Amino acid sequence: MKTVSEVRSHGGTQGVYTHRSAETGTEMTFSVFVPDHGDGEKLPVVWYLSGLTCTHANVTEKGEFREACADFGLIFVAPDTSPRGEGVPDDAEGAYDFGLGAGFYVDATQAPFDKNYRMRSYLEEELPALIGDHFPADISRQSIMGHSMGGHGALTMGLRNPERFKAISAFSPIVSPLNCPWGHKALGSYIGNDQSAWREYDACALIEDGARVPDILVDQGTADNFLEGQLKPELLQAACAKVGQSLTLRMQEGYDHSYYFISSFMPDQLAWHAERLAQ
Numbered sequence: 624m625k626t627v628s629e630v631r632s633h634g635g636t637q638g639v640y641t642h643r644s645a646e647t648g649t650e651m652t653f654s655v656f657v658p659d660h661g662d663g664e665k666l667p668v669v670w671y672l673s674g675l676t677c678t679h680a681n682v683t684e685k686g687e688f689r690e691a692c693a694d695f696g697l698i699f700v701a702p703d704t705s706p707r708g709e710g711v712p713d714d715a716e717g718a719y720d721f722g723l724g725a726g727f728y729v730d731a732t733q734a735p736f737d738k739n740y741r742m743r744s745y746l747e748e749e750l751p752a753l754i755g756d757h758f759p760a761d762i763s764r765q766s767i768m769g770h771s772m773g774g775h776g777a778l779t780m781g782l783r784n785p786e787r788f789k790a791i792s793a794f795s796p797i798v799s800p801l802n803c804p805w806g807h808k809a810l811g812s813y814i815g816n817d818q819s820a821w822r823e824y825d826a827c828a829l830i831e832d833g834a835r836v837p838d839i840l841v842d843q844g845t846a847d848n849f850l851e852g853q854l855k856p857e858l859l860q861a862a863c864a865k866v867g868q869s870l871t872l873r874m875q876e877g878y879d880h881s882y883y884f885i886s887s888f889m890p891d892q893l894a895w896h897a898e899r900l901a902q
Contacts (some may be wrong), residue, residue, distance in 0.1 A: 627639040627641055635692070675719060677770075727775070756838070831862055
């Protein structure tokens with residue numbers, strides 16, 4: 624692991640780091656905020672997964688999470704959204720919603736993407752081990768959150784790994800790739816045309832198939848221009864209601880899809896995570 628930068632902020636250290644990933648076969652960049660802590664103290668970890676076109680930098684620079692993380696004693700980890708580098712395949716037309724910056728947090732099975740696009744295994748196995756080895760992280764206390772495509776990643780990863788994550792939340796998540804254009808393009812190309820194989824990457828399908836967690840928190844802006852065509856939070860609401868899965872869905876009046884929205888509710892979501900990570 625190499626240190627790109629470390630700066631003092633809000634009574635802690637904000638760092639950016641790179642390492643060579645065995646899963647993706649590429650250099651991967653991620654950021655970590657570590658609040659001040661006592662010698663030998665281990666802190667709970669909040670994972671944040673970003674959306675389409677983003678890198679680790681978007682939330683690191685605009686998410687306004689550090690003050691809350693310092694107050695609650697939370698390590699905040701922000702990975703990249705896809706592999707990058709020479710030879711990594713991209714969308715043939717350079718579109719924003721597939722390929723570089725759009726890994727959808729899956730392990731691709733279709734060539735040529737299956738060699739590098741292994742974001743699921745990278746985040747479920749490889750990067751957590753690195754965080755545990757190099758930072759004062761209490762790996763027994765982890766939670767996960769994300770935005771848009773990253774909200775999809777947080778929901779599906781959390782539902783697949785309830786023993787690992789004590790809390791799951793999302794901003795404007797893609798709740799059902801089976802039922803939106805972004806999902807059809809990404810999963811069709813990464814996973815193939817058999818939609819039964821998509822279910823492990825669809826939060827609504829996972830809940831229908833028996834996945835359960837104590838609670839899910841979602842904040843969604845009512846002025847989000849992707850609300851009706853891509854995000855469809857009512858599908859998650861219906862899936863949870865049908866089986867009794869606890870969901871707190873907060874429709875935030877007038878907010879859009881941007882980091883102005885995310886940063887407005889980031890401290891509140893982190894307080895929600897901190898309460899559950901303390902249990």
